[in-house]
Amino acid sequence: DAGVIQSPRHEVTEMGQEVTLRCKPISGHDYLFWYRQTMMRGLELLIYFNNNVPIDDSGMPEDRFSAKMPNASFSTLKIQPSEPRDSAVYFCASSFRTGWGNEQFFGPGTRLTVL
Amino acid sequence: AQTVTQSQPEMSVQEAETVTLSCTYDTSENNYYLFWYKQPPSRQMILVIRQEAYKQQNATENRFSVNFQKAAKSFSLKISDSQLGDTAMYFCALTEGGKLIFGQGTELSVKP
Numbered sequence: 001d002a003g004v005i006q007s008p009r010h011e012v013t014e015m016g017q018e019v020t021l022r023c024k025p026i027s028g029h030d031y032l033f034w035y036r037q038t039m040m041r042g043l044e045l046l047i048y049f050n051n052n053v054p055i056d057d058s059g060m061p062e063d064r065f066s067a068k069m070p071n072a073s074f075s076t077l078k079i080q081p082s083e084p085r086d087s088a089v090y091f092c093a094s095s096f097r098t099g100w101g102n103e104q105f106f107g108p109g110t111r112l113t114v115l
Numbered sequence: 116a117q118t119v120t121q122s123q124p125e126m127s128v129q130e131a132e133t134v135t136l137s138c139t140y141d142t143s144e145n146n147y148y149l150f151w152y153k154q155p156p157s158r159q160m161i162l163v164i165r166q167e168a169y170k171q172q173n174a175t176e177n178r179f180s181v182n183f184q185k186a187a188k189s190f191s192l193k194i195s196d197s198q199l200g201d202t203a204m205y206f207c208a209l210t211e212g213g214k215l216i217f218g219q220g221t222e223l224s225v226k227p
Binding site for chain 2 (some may be wrong): 031033042043044045048050055056089091093101103104106108109
């Protein structure tokens, strides 16, 4: 298996633009997580899905952020409009049958820079 | 709220020596899991070791072992025979339902 795939690996955009980050989880995994990593706040969970259904989006910072999972093999995280404070590395992770004791497999991350 | 604290922002160790990274946590759950993840400069997050709270035996994975003290809510990582490839950020994490709560990380440098 190719592991969790994220695209793009790097994104540079200007303030006010729409940004879409993409994730393909490992085949057969039924949980998908979006994390954000910054120097100030560390690694924080934004939202997670189970069987394509959003379970907990309490970490989504504000209405500018939205996430979808239209099918078991694809998810997007959208920021509209983007702001400089959104600059961070965004990770997607997937796991099989919850993250309780099962390993979450992380993608390589997308480094987002908002100018 | 559940929290994870890593009090050592940076550490260094000589190659082939042993180093211990500290982690404390707080949770009201009785059953939970703890993890150590490694993030090398490539920024890929890699699971190092996991511990189930209801198991008293400390987990071991080759050169990596943990000292799990449930009553003290402490979960330290010991790396034996340190190698240059162990240079990375190390994150301690606690499960909360299906979510992982991460500590702030410890940056470990292994020196030749």
